[in-house]
Amino acid sequence: MMDNENGGIIMNTKRWGVIVFVVFALTVGVSALSMAQDKPFEGVEINIGVLGAGQKGAISGGLYQWREEWEEMTGAKLNIIEVPIAQIREKIMTDLYTGAGGFDGFDGPVWLMGDLVKGDFLVPIEDWMDDPRFPQWDPEDVVEPQRPIHFWKGTRYLASNDYDCHTLIYRKDILTDPKWQEAFEQEKGYAYSVPPRTWEELADVAEFFNGKDWNGDGEPDHGISQSWKKGEQAMWHFFSLASSYMIVPGAEGGNVTDASNAYWFDPEDMRPLINEPGYVRAMEMAVRLYKAGSPAQAGWGLGEMWGDFLAGKAIFNYGYGDHGALVQEEDRSTVKGKIGCSILPGTKEVWNAETNEWVQMDDPNFVVNTIGPSWSFFIFKQTPNPEAVYHLAAFHAQPHIHFWNVTHGFTGINMGTYTEFFEEHGGEATVESWVESGWDEGDAIEYEKAFYENYFMGNVWLPNLRIPGTFQYVDALDEHLQAAITGQLSPQEALERCAQDWEDITNQLGREDQLRFFREDVGYTE
Numbered sequence: 001m002m003d004n005e006n007g008g009i010i011m012n013t014k015r016w017g018v019i020v021f022v023v024f025a026l027t028v029g030v031s032a033l034s035m036a037q038d039k040p041f042e043g044v045e046i047n048i049g050v051l052g053a054g055q056k057g058a059i060s061g062g063l064y065q066w067r068e069e070w071e072e073m074t075g076a077k078l079n080i081i082e083v084p085i086a087q088i089r090e091k092i093m094t095d096l097y098t099g100a101g102g103f104d105g106f107d108g109p110v111w112l113m114g115d116l117v118k119g120d121f122l123v124p125i126e127d128w129m130d131d132p133r134f135p136q137w138d139p140e141d142v143v144e145p146q147r148p149i150h151f152w153k154g155t156r157y158l159a160s161n162d163y164d165c166h167t168l169i170y171r172k173d174i175l176t177d178p179k180w181q182e183a184f185e186q187e188k189g190y191a192y193s194v195p196p197r198t199w200e201e202l203a204d205v206a207e208f209f210n211g212k213d214w215n216g217d218g219e220p221d222h223g224i225s226q227s228w229k230k231g232e233q234a235m236w237h238f239f240s241l242a243s244s245y246m247i248v249p250g251a252e253g254g255n256v257t258d259a260s261n262a263y264w265f266d267p268e269d270m271r272p273l274i275n276e277p278g279y280v281r282a283m284e285m286a287v288r289l290y291k292a293g294s295p296a297q298a299g300w301g302l303g304e305m306w307g308d309f310l311a312g313k314a315i316f317n318y319g320y321g322d323h324g325a326l327v328q329e330e331d332r333s334t335v336k337g338k339i340g341c342s343i344l345p346g347t348k349e350v351w352n353a354e355t356n357e358w359v360q361m362d363d364p365n366f367v368v369n370t371i372g373p374s375w376s377f378f379i380f381k382q383t384p385n386p387e388a389v390y391h392l393a394a395f396h397a398q399p400h401i402h403f404w405n406v407t408h409g410f411t412g413i414n415m416g417t418y419t420e421f422f423e424e425h426g427g428e429a430t431v432e433s434w435v436e437s438g439w440d441e442g443d444a445i446e447y448e449k450a451f452y453e454n455y456f457m458g459n460v461w462l463p464n465l466r467i468p469g470t471f472q473y474v475d476a477l478d479e480h481l482q483a484a485i486t487g488q489l490s491p492q493e494a495l496e497r498c499a500q501d502w503e504d505i506t507n508q509l510g511r512e513d514q515l516r517f518f519r520e521d522v523g524y525t526e
Contacts, residue, residue: 039075040133041388048392049092049106051375051412052082058302058322058412059107059162059375062396062405070395076388086231089115089471096121096380104383105392109373110149110158111474114467114517116378117152123379123386125393126156134390137397143455145368146416149376149464153520157378159390160397163416164372166240167450168202168318169309169327170195172340174214175205184208195342197364199241199285202316202345206292209315217312223292225314227305230482235474236372237319238481240462241289242282243367244347246273248359249459256463256522260354264465264473267524270506270515274477275492275499277358278351283484283491290485298486310335318344320372324447325409328439337440341450343457344369368458375412403429407437415451425452463522469509476501 051059060082067078081103083091088108095102096119116122128134137160139147150158174180175194185191188204196202206223215221228234248260259266265273273279290297293314297305302319306326309317310333317323324341327333346364351357377393379386395401405413406420421427425448434444465473477498484494506514518524 041385041391042075044074044076044385044388045079046076046104046383046385046388046392047079047081047102048377048389049081049083049088049103049108051088051107051373052084053412054082056410058410062411062413063107065405065408065411066396066401070392073395074388074391076385076391078392085233088112092116093119096382099382101382103380104385105377105379105389107161107375108378110376110464111373111466111470112378113149113152113157114470114521117157118468118517121380121382122157123381123383123390124155124157125159125379125390128387128390128394129156129159134387135394135398137394137399141399141417141419143416143418143421145370145455145461146374148523149370149374149466152466158376159393160402160417161377161393162373162375162413163370164320164374164414165370165416165451165454166237166319166344166372167321167324167454168195168316168342168344169323169450170316170340170342171312171314171335171338172446173338174209174315175340180209180214195340196345198347199244199345200347203285203288203292206289206316210292214315215312221312222294222308222314224289224316225293225300225305225308226289226297226317227300227302227319228290228297228482228485229299229301230478232301233372234481234485235478238282238286238477240318240344240367240369240371241286242279243369243371243462244345244350244365245278245282245285246276246351246353247365247367247460247462248350248352248354249361249365256524257526258354260352261460261463262353262522262524263463264522265502265506265515265518266353267515267519267522270511270518272499272502272506273353274502275495276351276353278353279495280491281349281351283481283495286481287485287487287491298482307332320412321414321447321451322409322412324443324450325407327409327443329409337442339443339446341446343450343453346459365460366453366458367460367462368454368456369462370464371462374416399428403433404437407434407439415448416455420448421452422448425456465521467514467517467521469505469514472505473502476505 050063053060055064063080146163150156192205210223211220246263256262308314312334327336343366346366348361350359350365352359379389399419403419405411406415418427420429435441480494480498483489484491
């Protein structure tokens with residue numbers, strides 16, 4: 001968050017310090033003992049849905065990791081119901097609208113918020129947060145750009161958990177090798193930055209390395225590793241890429257004032273912006289990046305994408321913070337101690353959708369993003385045990401649980417609280433605490449820096465989309481994105497078709513209602 005008056009960065013200045021951590025630890029211990037003795041939910045059984053990825057997979061892995069401890073503390077039984085990502089919305093909405101009662105809650109994607117609020121299916125959590133019967137967590141510990149995801153129109157529905165955003169990870173050891181730097185400059189005529197500062201520069205570097213045996217294994221390697229598989233999360237990778245082409249700097253603190261910074265729709269009439277020239281240029285860049293990696297990327301999910309980078313076969317990857325944590329798992333990673341991380345690249349030309357013109361910038365347009373599911377515990381009104389579900393959510397929100405999850409890659413939980421940031425960045429952690437969690441020291445420094453840059457050093461914010469129908473909108477893009485990436489449609493044609501689909505979805509759901517929800521969601525200020 002920028003302090004425009006002083007030209008600095010507004011940081012959360014609270015310091016728990018050693019004494020407070022000791023008191024906290026003692027308090028947690030006494031509280032845990034009390035809970036274990038009292039068993040406040042003895043005999044209660046709750047069904048919690050979650051992304052289906054198994055006991056050591058993203059998001060579901062965290063639930064399995066802590067289930068036994070939570071059950072012992074509360075006396076309750078936790079049934080974990082895994083659901084494939086493509087079926088999550090259908091399973092939830094069917095259960096809620098039919099009243100089947102299969103889910104008491106769901107560790108689900110925040111982009112479902114609008115659908116769930118519209119259906120009046122959610123239980124607010126504010127009344128429980130200071131109640132000593134529940135594990136305690138501090139909402140002020142959440143970094144400013146991530147705080148809005150827990151609310152709708154001022155009502156808090158979610159506790160702290162996962163905080164998705166996209167950052168860049170790269171092979172620092174290769175990019176800083178003078179041999180490769182000299183070869184690139186001879187071929188391209190300029191010296192690249194480490195890390196690349198614009199998408200155009202990143203594409204140049206990725207293309208240069210693609211097809212070369214730069215890791216010495218006797219086989220051609222890749223410039224970049226990305227997931228473009230339909231039905232996975234390719235659309236979020238496109239949205240974060242496109243943001244620097246479509247959001248004009250100027251509005252303070254992520255405020256949406258007009259089409260120049262609304263990104264998704266014109267806040268005056270709900271006209272989709274997805275076919276604007278900035279998006280088209282971003283799609284052209286996505287195609288270019290796809291060609292700078294393995295052709296198999298068109299069929300890769302997140303696992304295959306990360307696997308290619310972890311195997312030492314790709315120079316770049318961008319996306320969720322899982323990548324940096326997975327690098328530390330030496331049973332599957334060959335690149336521990338070799339990485340660099342940063343905020344996503346920017347652009348020096350930004351499309352102004354309000355004035356219909358390109359804006360030239362002296363410096364790259366870096367965008368703060370909180371893109372992605374940010375998996376969080378929804379508590380459904382249909383549950384007979386809402387307090388038990390909140391207790392589970394609050395348990396996972398505790399600083400020591402959250403820090404453990406963040407530093408262990410298989411959980412899929414990403415940084416978004418000051419607990420994980422270093423003291424010099426306004427946080428409470430140290431490099432040593434990360435190293436004690438199994439991290440390479442240099443990797444920890446790079447990784448933490450990237451999240452700090454993303455949350456606090458961007459020129460503008462990318463507003464989240466959580467309105468009713470979000471799944472339909474992004475699914476429509478997913479369909480046409482795949483066609484553009486693989487060359488079946490031009491970027492322009494793919495996005496024109498997507499824009500028409502978005503218009504149809506808006507009309508089907510009701511334009512006035514959708515406009516109202518969109519304005520509420522993005523904090524539109526006239």
